[in-house]
């Protein structure tokens with residue numbers, strides 16, 4: 598694993614550790630459902646150029662990308678314009694309506710914990726700011742399922758917030774935060790290789806219009822290619 602860092606340690610407000618299901622992750626979904634339009638406005642113009650490049654520089658033209666937790670479709674629109682074949686999945690119907698209308702790309706209503714896709718069907722999976730809502734105790738299963746739907750040598754880009762433990766933010770959303778070593782270790786454990794993690798900072802306004810800084814971990818890695826068995830003709 599390689600790490601590139603330009604920031605100080607994160608400062609997530611950790612409420613509890615290791616309680617996973619004790620958090621009502623239904624309130625996360627409710628938040629996106631009830632605030633879809635506001636959320637689309639809040640995130641629609643985020644500057645993702647550096648992160649988009651992490652993926653596009655590793656892909657061939659027309660590659661098939663799955664945007665997991667696509668939200669209001671900002672990245673679907675970008676990848677679609679860039680000529681990739683994209684599909685978005687999200688569990689918020691209201692966000693998906695916006696994503697569909699604004700990006701003109703295919704979207705699927707679904708849960709990223711139960712992926713409705715065939716094995717080895719994507720060249721890349723893009724999960725920006727979505728796996729951070731998966732309860733800590735389920736993240737390895739989800740990461741393994743993502744690996745399964747990637748083609749051999751497929752690319753996986755994901756971002757989570759830097760920190761430790763689990764918390765619920767003031768909007769009622771559940772978050773699992775990770776430090777570099779834990780996130781990188783987890784990706785390696787479930788069979789990803791060439792793991793690179795960058796830390797990035799984002800300035801935003803919170804609900805009360807105060808300036809806040811978010812520390813992101815952005816990972817890019819690959820599904821290891823299966824070894825090919827070479828069978829040579831001839832007897833003993």
Ligand SMILES: C[S@@+](CC[C@H](N)C(=O)[O-])C[C@H]1O[C@@H](n2cnc3c(N)ncnc32)[C@H](O)[C@@H]1O
Nearest residue numbers: 629666667668687688689708709725726727730
């Ligand atoms: C922080 S938003 C990020 C949205 C988008 N990727 C972006 O960067 O703007 C998290 C997104 O993940 C979706 N999401 C969270 N948990 C999910 C789950 N279990 N299944 C499907 N979508 C989920 C939410 O509905 C929301 O759209």
